[in-house]
Amino acid sequence: MPLRLGLITPSSNTALEPLTNSILSSLPTTTTTTKAPITAHFTRIRLTQISLSPAALNQFHTETFLSAARLLADAQVDVIAWSGTASGWLGFDVDSELCRRITLETGGIPCTTANLALNRALELLGGVERMGLLTPFVEEVQERIVANYRLSGFEAVCEKGLAERDNVAIGRIGEEVLDGAVERVVGEARGLDGDGTGGLQAICIFCTNLHAAQRVEYWEEKYGVPVLDTITAVVWDMLRICGVDTSDIRGWGQIMRLK
Incomplete structure (x- = not known):
C-alpha cells in the first residue's frame, strides 16, 4: 500500500513543498521499508505575516488547523504534520495540544509539527x-x-x-x-x-x-x-512515525541517521 504523508502548509510558503518532495525522492528504492511509494499531500492555511501583532497571531486559530486536517484525512493519509514553526513564539505546548486535537478529530491519524x-x-x-x-x-x-x-x-x-x-x-x-x-x-x-x-x-x-x-x-x-x-525535521519525523528507516537517506544531514 502507498504511504501518504499529509502536510498543513502556510499559504505564502514557497519552500517546503518542493524541498519535501526532493527529500522524499532521495529515499533508496532498495530499502525494504520503502518498497511502497511514499507521497506527500498538502493543504494550505492562510498565513502571510510573521509578527506578534494581533492580526498576525489571529492566523493560528485551532479550528483553522482542524479544518485543514479534515481535508487531509479525506485523502486517507497515514500521518499529518503542521509544517510551520509558530509554537516557537506561541509556546511548544500549543503544538502538543494541536496534535492531540488533530488525532482526535481525524479518527486516530498520528500528528507531528515542525517544532515537535x-x-x-x-x-x-x-x-x-x-x-x-x-x-x-x-x-x-x-x-x-x-x-x-x-x-x-x-x-x-x-x-x-x-x-x-x-x-x-x-x-x-x-x-x-x-x-x-x-x-x-x-x-x-x-x-x-x-x-x-x-x-x-x-x-x-x-x-x-x-x-x-x-x-x-x-x-x-x-x-x-x-x-x-x-523542513527536513518534519519529513524525518513523519517517516519515523510510519516506521520508515531513514538512515540510508543521503544529502539532507545527520538527522536522517538519528534513531
Whole structure:
C-alpha cells in the first residue's frame, strides 16, 4: 500500500513543498521499508505575516488547523504534520495540544509539527545544551523563540534573526545570505568560547519557508556540528512515525541517521 504523508502548509510558503518532495525522492528504492511509494499531500492555511501583532497571531486559530486536517484525512493519509514553526513564539505546548486535537478529530491519524520534530531531534542528539539558532524573523519573535527554548532546557547561546515579517520575502532569501548568517552564528560562538565551533552542539535553522535544507550537509561538513532544519525535521519525523528507516537517506544531514 502507498504511504501518504499529509502536510498543513502556510499559504505564502514557497519552500517546503518542493524541498519535501526532493527529500522524499532521495529515499533508496532498495530499502525494504520503502518498497511502497511514499507521497506527500498538502493543504494550505492562510498565513502571510510573521509578527506578534494581533492580526498576525489571529492566523493560528485551532479550528483553522482542524479544518485543514479534515481535508487531509479525506485523502486517507497515514500521518499529518503542521509544517510551520509558530509554537516557537506561541509556546511548544500549543503544538502538543494541536496534535492531540488533530488525532482526535481525524479518527486516530498520528500528528507531528515542525517544532515537535525539531525538538525530538535535539533530544535524540543527546546532551544538547548549547545551540545556534538561525531564523528569518524580527527581533520580538526571535526573543520569544529563544525564551521558549531556554524554558525547554536548550540555550540558544548564539542566534541570528534576519528581520523579515513578510513570509513571501522570507521565501526569497538566497543561499548566499543563509551561508553568511550561519557563518556569523558560528563566529559569534567562537568569540564566546575560543575556536572551533565555540562549544555549539547543534545549529537549528528555524523556519519552513527558508530554502536551507539543501545546504545542511555543506554546513555540517564545514563547521563540524549537526545542523537541524525544520523542513527536513518534519519529513524525518513523519517517516519515523510510519516506521520508515531513514538512515540510508543521503544529502539532507545527520538527522536522517538519528534513531
